[in-house]
Amino acid sequence: MKIAFSPCPNDTFVFHAWVHGLIPGAPELDVTYADIDKTNNWAAEGIGPEVQKISYAALPYVLSDYALIPCGGALGRGCGPLVLTKGEQVGPQALAGKKVAVPSERSTAYLLFRLWASQTISGGIGEIIVMPFHEIMPAVQAGTIDAGLVIHEARFTYQDYGLTLLQDLGSWWEEDTGLPIPLGAIIAHRSLNLGEITKWVKASVDYAWAHPDESKAYIMEHAQELSVDVASSHIELYVNEYTANLGEDGYAAIEALLGRAAKEGLVPTFDLNALR
Structure with a gap:
């Protein structure tokens, strides 16, 4: 079975057991490691692996062909995207008419940013520039954005x-809604046995928690030069109860984010019932 997820520590932690054949009855995986911006576009274009990790913000574009798997993803509290500037602390209005870099226009981070900006910045942002996320901080530091x-x-x-x-957009979202932040979703093509996919993903999550040391070498192999401490912090932040099961709070958060975004015209309108 073909699957695509990012090389980030939370994804390699979650899928280590399945990738390494440790889940009884689960098919062998053919893994593509890809940034979420790539998988967002692959899924929307109907190409790419049968199972993929995408942003929740991309779900409205793909739900006719792919189903949301209720485990394995990233959704939580205290883990939202950040808006960064150079120099002294400024207020949100300082961004009016300015140039802001974002990692993707089909990301939860982007939706949260646009929803926050519409509430707090009179006159709006000047220009949105999409660039790979690892290039954003150097660009802010250099003053090019x-x-x-x-x-x-x-x-x-x-x-x-x-x-x-x-601004910590996660804090803003949690204060505004009381809900966790939907970040990355696991989707599977609707032609597959979705119950089986869910079972195997959940088993891989459970194995990761039961054997946390077994995945360390695999995680660091793909950790893009992160230190062991940063990789561990990454996992602690993004792998939580919602990774094992979205639950009612998880679904409520997804519906709130995408429902608001659809009303703002940031994503296509769709039937919220298709999420379950």
Whole structure:
């Protein structure tokens, strides 16, 4: 079976057991390691592996062909994207008419940013520039852009670039809704046995938690030069109860995010019932 997920520590932690043939009855995996911006587009174009990790923000584009698997993804609290600037602390209105870099236009980070900006910035942002997430902090540091929207391990490393936190969008979302933040989703093509896929993903999550040391070498092999401590912090932040089972809070968070985004015209309108 073909699958695509990112080389980030949370994904390699979750899928280590399945990738290494440790889940009884699960098929052998042919893995493509790809940034989520690539998988978002693959899924929307109807290409790529049968099982993929995408952003929740990309779900409205793919639900006719792919189903949401209720485990294995990234959804939680205290793990939202950050808006960063260079220099002294400024307020949100300082971004009016400015140039802001984002890692993808089909990402939860981007939806949260646009929803936050529409509430807090009079006059709106000047220009949105999409660039690979690992290039954003250096660009802010160099002054080629005014602010950057960052994700993943940048939460732990932005101070190394001398950057300043303008807004933690996860904190804003949680204060505004009381719900966790939907980040990355596992989807499977609707032609597959979705119950079996769910069972195998859940078993891989359970194995990861039961044998946390077994996956360390695999995680660090793909960790893109992260330190062991940063990789561990990444896993602790993004792998949680919602990774094992979305539950009612998880589904409510997804419906709130995508429902708001659809009303703002940021994603296509769709039947929320298709999420379950």
